[in-house]
Amino acid sequence: MRIRSKPWAKEELNSCYFFEKEPEKYKENWKEKFNNNNPIHIELGCGKGIFVAKIAKAHPEINFIAIDIKMDILGVAKRNIEKLFDKKIVSNVVLVQKNIEQINDIISGNDNIERIYINFCNPWPRGKHQKRRLTHTRLLLKYKQFLKSGVEIYFKTDDEDLYNSSFRYFKAADYKIIRYTNDLHRDNIFTENFTTEHEEMYTKEGIKIKAIIAKV
Numbered sequence: 089m090r091i092r093s094k095p096w097a098k099e100e101l102n103s104c105y106f107f108e109k110e111p112e113k114y115k116e117n118w119k120e121k122f123n124n125n126n127p128i129h130i131e132l133g134c135g136k137g138i139f140v141a142k143i144a145k146a147h148p149e150i151n152f153i154a155i156d157i158k159m160d161i162l163g164v165a166k167r168n169i170e171k172l173f174d175k176k177i178v179s180n181v182v183l184v185q186k187n188i189e190q191i192n193d194i195i196s197g198n199d200n201i202e203r204i205y206i207n208f209c210n211p212w213p214r215g216k217h218q219k220r221r222l223t224h225t226r227l228l229l230k231y232k233q234f235l236k237s238g239v240e241i242y243f244k245t246d247d248e249d250l251y252n253s254s255f256r257y258f259k260a261a262d263y264k265i266i267r268y269t270n271d272l273h274r275d276n277i278f279t280e281n282f283t284t285e286h287e288e289m290y291t292k293e294g295i296k297i298k299a300i301i302a303k304v
């Protein structure tokens with residue numbers, strides 16, 4: 089996602105109590121960071137943080153690690169989370185800047201991650217770039233290094249080709265497809281659906297939202 093440069097983002101994030109500057113320090117210890125034993129869910133490519141803000145506010149009993157590669161966008165996410173929490177302490181979200189390619193540097197099997205959300209990841213339509221898709225088999229195998237059997241990935245996209253290819257990626261990485269739909273707003277396969285920034289944008293354009301739940 090292209091956004092205008094946010095010269096304030098780095099400084100603001102570095103003084104934000106729910107942004108973690110050194111996430112590697114917490115590998116195997118995320119429970120310590122959250123200071124409780126609540127389940128931990130992670131969002132890969134959180135963008136402007138609209139989804140994590142909504143779900144974390146609705147579920148204070150779950151901890152969320154929201155990861156994006158770009159500081160500028162994380163700065164916007166920080167402000168969106170603060171806005172929705174409206175002066176309440178944000179105790180169940182940690183924002184992290186990391187390339188998902190290196191996710192195994194920050195999360196281990198001992199962190200007992202209980203769910204992954206992948207919302208509207210970049211579709212990388214060109215053949216040689218497709219391996220960068222966050223649902224590509226190559227990355228699904230990296231997530232499997234820390235996911236216990238039975239953990240689910242909740243995936244949403246607007247992109248037809250990414251949706252269709254992801255069935256193949258999940259199967260090749262030996263995940264089991266549990267539920268899927270090519271129209272999430274008609275057949276909600278999730279118990280609750282919290283919309284993301286991209287989901288709202290594509291829905292306004294009349295594009296159907298596709299979704300898959302896959303299990304390790």
Ligand SMILES: C[S@@+](CC[C@H](N)C(=O)[O-])C[C@H]1O[C@@H](n2cnc3c(N)ncnc32)[C@H](O)[C@@H]1O
Nearest residue numbers: 089133134135156157187188207208284285286
């Ligand atoms: C199309 S946006 C979707 C944002 C948000 N999830 C939504 O649904 O509105 C994709 C996001 O993934 C992030 N991203 C792309 N590749 C990434 C990677 N390898 N590691 C971490 N974040 C990545 C981008 O910076 C961008 O914020």
